[in-house]
Amino acid sequence: QGEVLIATKTHAPDVATARTHIEKALHELGRERLDIVHLHAARLADPFRERAAVLELLMELQQQGVIGLIGISSHYVCAIREAAKHPEIAVLHPLINRLGRGILDGSAKEMADAIHAAAEAGKGIYAMKALAGGNLISSALESINHVRQLSGVHGVALGMLSNQEIDANLDLFEQRDPVLSNWQTLQQRRRSLRIMERFCTGCGSCVKACSEGGLSLVEGKAVVNSEACVLCGYCAAACPEFIIRVV
Numbered sequence: 001q002g003e004v005l006i007a008t009k010t011h012a013p014d015v016a017t018a019r020t021h022i023e024k025a026l027h028e029l030g031r032e033r034l035d036i037v038h039l040h041a042a043r044l045a046d047p048f049r050e051r052a053a054v055l056e057l058l059m060e061l062q063q064q065g066v067i068g069l070i071g072i073s074s075h076y077v078c079a080i081r082e083a084a085k086h087p088e089i090a091v092l093h094p095l096i097n098r099l100g101r102g103i104l105d106g107s108a109k110e111m112a113d114a115i116h117a118a119a120e121a122g123k124g125i126y127a128m129k130a131l132a133g134g135n136l137i138s139s140a141l142e143s144i145n146h147v148r149q150l151s152g153v154h155g156v157a158l159g160m161l162s163n164q165e166i167d168a169n170l171d172l173f174e175q176r177d178p179v180l181s182n183w184q185t186l187q188q189r190r191r192s193l194r195i196m197e198r199f200c201t202g203c204g205s206c207v208k209a210c211s212e213g214g215l216s217l218v219e220g221k222a223v224v225n226s227e228a229c230v231l232c233g234y235c236a237a238a239c240p241e242f243i244i245r246v247v
């Protein structure tokens with residue numbers, strides 16, 4: 001295992017489902033212990049109230065040695081502020097990017113301040129969505145570096161789809177000089193728009209935000225017309241559910 005830590009999360013709304021998630025993670029990873037388990041309540045403003053029973057289960061499993069550290073992942077500034085006060089939470093996984101895309105109750109500055117305060121309170125912090133779900137891919141290097149240098153951020157979680165992306169990120173995070181041509185290639189690669197359909201409420205905000213005819217509502221769900229989409233990202237910024245990704 002070396003220095004590798006494995007983090008996972010449960011979005012379960014109840015204890016029985018959360019227990020199933022933990023057992024499944026242990027089984028599929030072939031482990032007896034999970035290093036970090038997050039209470040994944042990305043879209044809940046008050047997970048400590050709405051997921052209280054699940055949090056208690058995680059604490060119980062931690063006492064039994066099945067879980068190393070308990071974390072919380074959130075898109076809410078208020079949840080990160082609250083988590084900083086909870087001694088049972090050791091790790092925070094907040095959403096932050098240079099444009100503040102996806103933060104549900106505040107600005108990038110407010111989230112950055114909450115992160116700083118939480119780190120001062122002793123929490124370990126690794127950020128998510130530094131590229132705003134792929135919407136900042138054309139400025140990936142600048143956007144990742146922006147999050148890395150924020151006060152209190154100890155690490156950044158990055159989704160990677162190719163060996164080239166893994167190599168570029170390793171160069172960057174192992175303090176080697178990033179090979180700019182590699183980053184330019186990654187930043188210019190043709191991407192596509194994806195909508196996480198099962199979370200789509202059919203509100204239509206994305207359709208209104210698109211002047212290219214790139215989206216329509218079909219049976220209550222937003223659907224992409226790839227021929228028309230120019231990947232400008234305006235729809236992603238307009239989506240209240242933060243479910244539009246550039247991949």
Ligand code: SF4
Nearest residue numbers: 210214229230233235
């Ligand atoms: S990325 Fe731009 S062009 Fe494509 S669907 Fe969204 S708003 Fe329309």
Ligand code: SF4
Nearest residue numbers: 200201203204206239
């Ligand atoms: S803005 Fe988001 S939730 Fe609303 S229709 Fe578009 S994709 Fe669905």
